[in-house]
Structures are given as structure tokens and as C-alpha cells.
Amino acid sequence: xRGAGARGGxRGAGAxxxxxxxxxxxxxxxxxxxxxxxxxxxxxxxxxxxDPERAIRLVERAERIRTTxxxxxxxxxxxxxxxxxxxxxxxxxxxxxxxxxPVETYCADYDIILGQ
Numbered sequence: 621x622r623g624a625g626a627r628g629g630x631r632g633a634g635a636x637x638x639x640x641x642x643x644x645x646x647x648x649x650x651x652x653x654x655x656x657x658x659x660x661x662x663x664x665x666x667x668x669x670x671d672p673e674r675a676i677r678l679v680e681r682a683e684r685i686r687t688t689x690x691x692x693x694x695x696x697x698x699x700x701x702x703x704x705x706x707x708x709x710x711x712x713x714x715x716x717x718x719x720x721x722p723v724e725t726y727c728a729d730y731d732i733i734l735g736q
Contacts, residue, residue: 666678
């Protein structure tokens with residue numbers, strides 16, 4: 621299912637865990653504090669269940685703790701699901717080349733081309 625991603629394993633108190641891309645790919649693991657990671661997991665679930673507005677709100681909450689590529693990837697997808705090209709591109713531009721491809725593929729399902 622689109623957007624349903626690999627969740628990290630059990631998180632110990634205060635331990636940061638590597639983040640995985642929502643498509644199950646791990647271009648480069650980034651360390652995300654537990655609380656931010658939990659919000660990003662919830663955001664990915666919200667997006668997968670068809671609630672892009674909630675996904676964006678949850679990513680914004682996670683960004684108060686730490687800004688991450690995973691958050692930008694989720695936000696870009698959520699903006700695509702809302703047909704918001706300007707914000708989708710703004711989030712997409714913050715991704716490394718390795719993380720852009722899966723987001724571009726997701727957005728193409730909404731007839732949104734990010735790479736132009």
C-alpha cells in the first residue's frame with residue numbers, strides 16, 4: 621500500500637533510531653529522536669489512510685524537535701495528495717537525490733511532476 625512504510629523496531633527511552641524511507645528504502649539512515657520518529661510514523665500512517673492534512677500537521681510537530689528528510693518526504697507526498705504543487709516541490713527540493721525518486725513516483729500517481 622502506498623505510503624505504508626517500515627516502522628522502526630522498539631525504541632528505548634531517549635534513544636534515536638535510524639529512519640527508513642516510507643517506501644521501505646533506506647538511502648541513508650538519519651538519526652531521529654524518539655518523539656519525532658513517533659510523529660513521523662503517525663504521519664506516514666495518516667497519509668496511507670488518506671488523511672494528508674493530518675500527515676502534514678504531524679510532520680510539522682515532528683519538525684519542532686528535528687527537521688528530517690523523512691519528514692520532507694512525507695510532506696511532499698501529502699502535498700501531492702492535496703494537489704498542492706508549490707508546497708510539494710518545496711518539500712521535494714529538500715530531499716537528497718536518493719530520496720527524490722520514490723517521492724516522484726508517488727506524486728506521479730496524482731499527475732504531479734516534481735522534477736521540472
